[in-house]
Amino acid sequence: MNTLQMNEWIGTASKPIIIAGPCSVETPEQLDQTVNYLVKEGIRIIRGGVWKPRTRPNSFEGVGEIALPWIREAKSKYGVQFAIEVASPYHVEKALEYGIDMLWIGARSTVNPFTVQDLADALRGVDIPVWVKNPVNPDIALWIGALERLNRAGVKKLGAIHRGFSNFNDSIYRNSPTWQIPLEFKTQFPEIPLLNDPSHISGKRDLILPVSQMALDLNFDGLIIESHINPDQAWSDSAQQLIPADLGKLIAQLQTRIATVNNPLLESQLEVIREHIDEVDRELLEVLGRRMKLVEKAGEYKKLNNVAIFQMERWKKVFETRPIWASSLQINQEFVKELYKLIHTESIKKQEEIMEGKLQESISRK
Known part of the structure; x- marks a missing residue:
């Protein structure tokens, strides 16, 4: 515009x-x-x-x-x-x-x-x-x-x-x-x-x-x-x-903040912290990737044994325990609840894709 x-x-x-x-x-x-x-x-x-x-x-x-x-x-x-x-x-x-x-x-x-x-x-x-x-x-x-x-x-x-x-x-x-x-x-x-x-x-x-x-x-x-x-x-x-x-x-x-950093020393210190954040983000994504691989394994097991994707008791356990774990690490519980809602949605999606693959195999055999 x-x-x-x-x-x-x-x-x-x-x-x-x-x-x-x-x-x-x-x-x-x-x-x-x-x-x-x-x-x-x-x-x-x-x-x-x-x-x-x-x-x-x-x-x-x-x-x-x-x-x-x-x-x-x-x-x-x-x-x-x-x-x-x-x-x-x-x-x-x-x-x-x-x-x-x-x-x-x-x-x-x-x-x-x-x-x-x-x-x-x-x-x-x-x-x-x-x-x-x-x-x-x-x-x-x-x-x-x-x-x-x-x-x-x-x-x-x-x-x-x-x-x-x-x-x-x-x-x-x-x-x-x-x-x-x-x-x-x-x-x-x-x-x-x-x-x-x-x-x-x-x-x-x-x-x-x-x-x-x-x-x-x-x-x-x-x-x-x-x-x-x-x-x-x-x-x-x-x-x-x-x-x-x-x-x-x-x-x-009210306190106003500066939008940009013009102090070279402060900018240098911030850049070091940001580099550490980048490293941690990469580690987070690697861990999340491993979790999704395990989700796929669970999906394959459900597919082979004709088990429903959504398991209520399991989800309740995850949703109840993770915020408690977060609290012990001084992480906001509400943030973790929202995070795991997103993770759970993606996990369901991945397992649906695996189940759809089973359905396509069945159709192909016919």
């Missing part, structure tokens, strides 16, 4: 970029007070929900376009830029009419290529920054596809927002961060600025700081955080919003 570099359109080359504001624009007073205090904390780009796509129809879905004059007044009064979510061509039309500076496409819209194409068509020929949130499900192709549709419509000022992914098994986060997906995105498209949305990942304010710091440690370009003058009285997502003063304290605690 032929996008512009971040500092050619974002308005500042400094990092991290911070966009903050209420989940929803509720009243003129709530917006004015929130923006007033955010500006005092140094925030120059405000976010606010005007139209809120909600899961249930009886939920608060935003006040709608009556908020747009309030936003225009706040922009004029405080000299800030403003970003809102759009989910239809009509939203785009009204946002442009009222001078909104940036748009974002939400996770529920990104998941639908028809919706994204409608938005891309509505933005054709418009010179405005557009941020695209990852889809609700962990599908990087949909995320990339949404950006490609916008880019083909002529939108060059593109950015991406990582807001986590739906996962009913996650007991910690509202939306699982699944960090490998945004990192893969950044690897493929390093020229596109990538923000993290710790509010939607966390779902509760006490997790916003560690998620934000993790994003900066992973070299994200910035953060988009929900902030409300009185979060406990917010009309939507009250648990994940910070008062502006607490947002200011959070920003002050």
Whole structure:
């Protein structure tokens, strides 16, 4: 994609970029007070929900376009830029009419290529920054596809927002961060600025700081955080919003890391460590290769004796014991569980191939 570099359109080359504001624009007073205090904390780009796509129809879905004059007044009064979510061509039309500076496409819209194409068509020929949130499900192709549709419509000022992914098994986060997906995105498209949305990942304010710091440690370009003058009285997502003063304290605690190493001595030391990592990786793969050879042996035995591939008791034993072994080696148990799920899937696949070979032999004899 032929996008512009971040500092050619974002308005500042400094990092991290911070966009903050209420989940929803509720009243003129709530917006004015929130923006007033955010500006005092140094925030120059405000976010606010005007139209809120909600899961249930009886939920608060935003006040709608009556908020747009309030936003225009706040922009004029405080000299800030403003970003809102759009989910239809009509939203785009009204946002442009009222001078909104940036748009974002939400996770529920990104998941639908028809919706994204409608938005891309509505933005054709418009010179405005557009941020695209990852889809609700962990599908990087949909995320990339949404950006490609916008880019083909002529939108060059593109950015991406990582807001986590739906996962009913996650007991910690509202939306699982699944960090490998945004990192893969950044690897493929390093020229596109990538923000993290710790509010939607966390779902509760006490997790916003560690998620934000993790994003900066992973070299994200910035953060988009929900902030409300009185979060406990917010009309939507009250648990994940910070008062502006607490947002200011959070920003002050964040540590930024250097993206590249310019110190020759440090680079030399890192290179030695990396060489050792490479050696260990080769050993790991050799061990994994030996394991797969044993899996093939087991498959041949099952094939000869007409035994089913999947043995529940065996799998339960593997899945129960390996995390315990990992713990004794100070390795994260959840990581090992996920690793062995992948290993088990590949093992089943290999044994299926052996069984298919038996079936083909039987067919050939006939």
